[in-house]
Amino acid sequence: MARPEFHIFLCTQRRPDGHPRGCCGSKNADAVYDAFAQALIQNNLTNRVALTRTGCLGPCMAGPNVLIYPASQMYSWVEPEDAAIIIKQLLAGEVYADKLTPAELW
Amino acid sequence: MARPEFHIFLCTQRRPDGHPRGCCGSKNADAVYDAFAQALIQNNLTNRVALTRTGCLGPCMAGPNVLIYPASQMYSWVEPEDAAIIIKQLLAGEVYADKLTPAELW
Numbered sequence: 001m002a003r004p005e006f007h008i009f010l011c012t013q014r015r016p017d018g019h020p021r022g023c024c025g026s027k028n029a030d031a032v033y034d035a036f037a038q039a040l041i042q043n044n045l046t047n048r049v050a051l052t053r054t055g056c057l058g059p060c061m062a063g064p065n066v067l068i069y070p071a072s073q074m075y076s077w078v079e080p081e082d083a084a085i086i087i088k089q090l091l092a093g094e095v096y097a098d099k100l101t102p103a104e105l106w
Numbered sequence: 107m108a109r110p111e112f113h114i115f116l117c118t119q120r121r122p123d124g125h126p127r128g129c130c131g132s133k134n135a136d137a138v139y140d141a142f143a144q145a146l147i148q149n150n151l152t153n154r155v156a157l158t159r160t161g162c163l164g165p166c167m168a169g170p171n172v173l174i175y176p177a178s179q180m181y182s183w184v185e186p187e188d189a190a191i192i193i194k195q196l197l198a199g200e201v202y203a204d205k206l207t208p209a210e211l212w
Binding site: 002003007009046052053054055056057065067069070072074106 | 180212
């Protein structure tokens with residue numbers, strides 16, 4: 001794709017069961033990824049907004065975590081139904097305050 | 107980590123041998139990742155600059171690809187010896203023009 005207006009990074013890292021940090025991959029991150037992908041497709045945004053899977057973004061205890069640049073917004077405890085809301089707010093220049101990562105975590 | 111000043115994303119995706127798009131993971135991307143990690147550690151920058159592995163960033167034919175936000179710089183055909191140069195230029199507010207991804211690719 002050409003250079004996107006926004007780039008959504010979603011942690012889908014998997015760690016072994018019982019790992020003390022846990023991981024986004026065991027907390028439904030794949031379903032969250034699919035929800036973002038579907039929302040971008042359905043709203044004809046795939047040329048404006050990129051979506052990329054990542055390894056660890058840091059605050060594992062708060063996953064699934066979603067990081068959006070260049071807006072520099074991180075969202076935590078993200079669920080599939082949040083994807084369309086986050087994208088809509090992003091394009092409106094707003095943040096979805098309900099799921100913003102707490103300042104002490106990022 | 108706290109919110110970083112810069113976030114370096116490096117594609118380390120692997121595709122099966124012979125896949126028509128190829129992949130950064132088969133082009134020494136792990137060594138490039140290690141070089142960035144070492145450069146950040148050696149320069150005491152791990153609290154200012156984050157480093158994260160990603161899936162596909164787009165221009166597979168030009169990998170390994172490195173994407174830096176919020177600066178919105180993409181570098182391609184990156185080699186381990188480029189890591190320290192890219193970081194130094196980034197912190198100086200400059201770009202490393204030799205390895206910037208061509209505009210037709212990103």
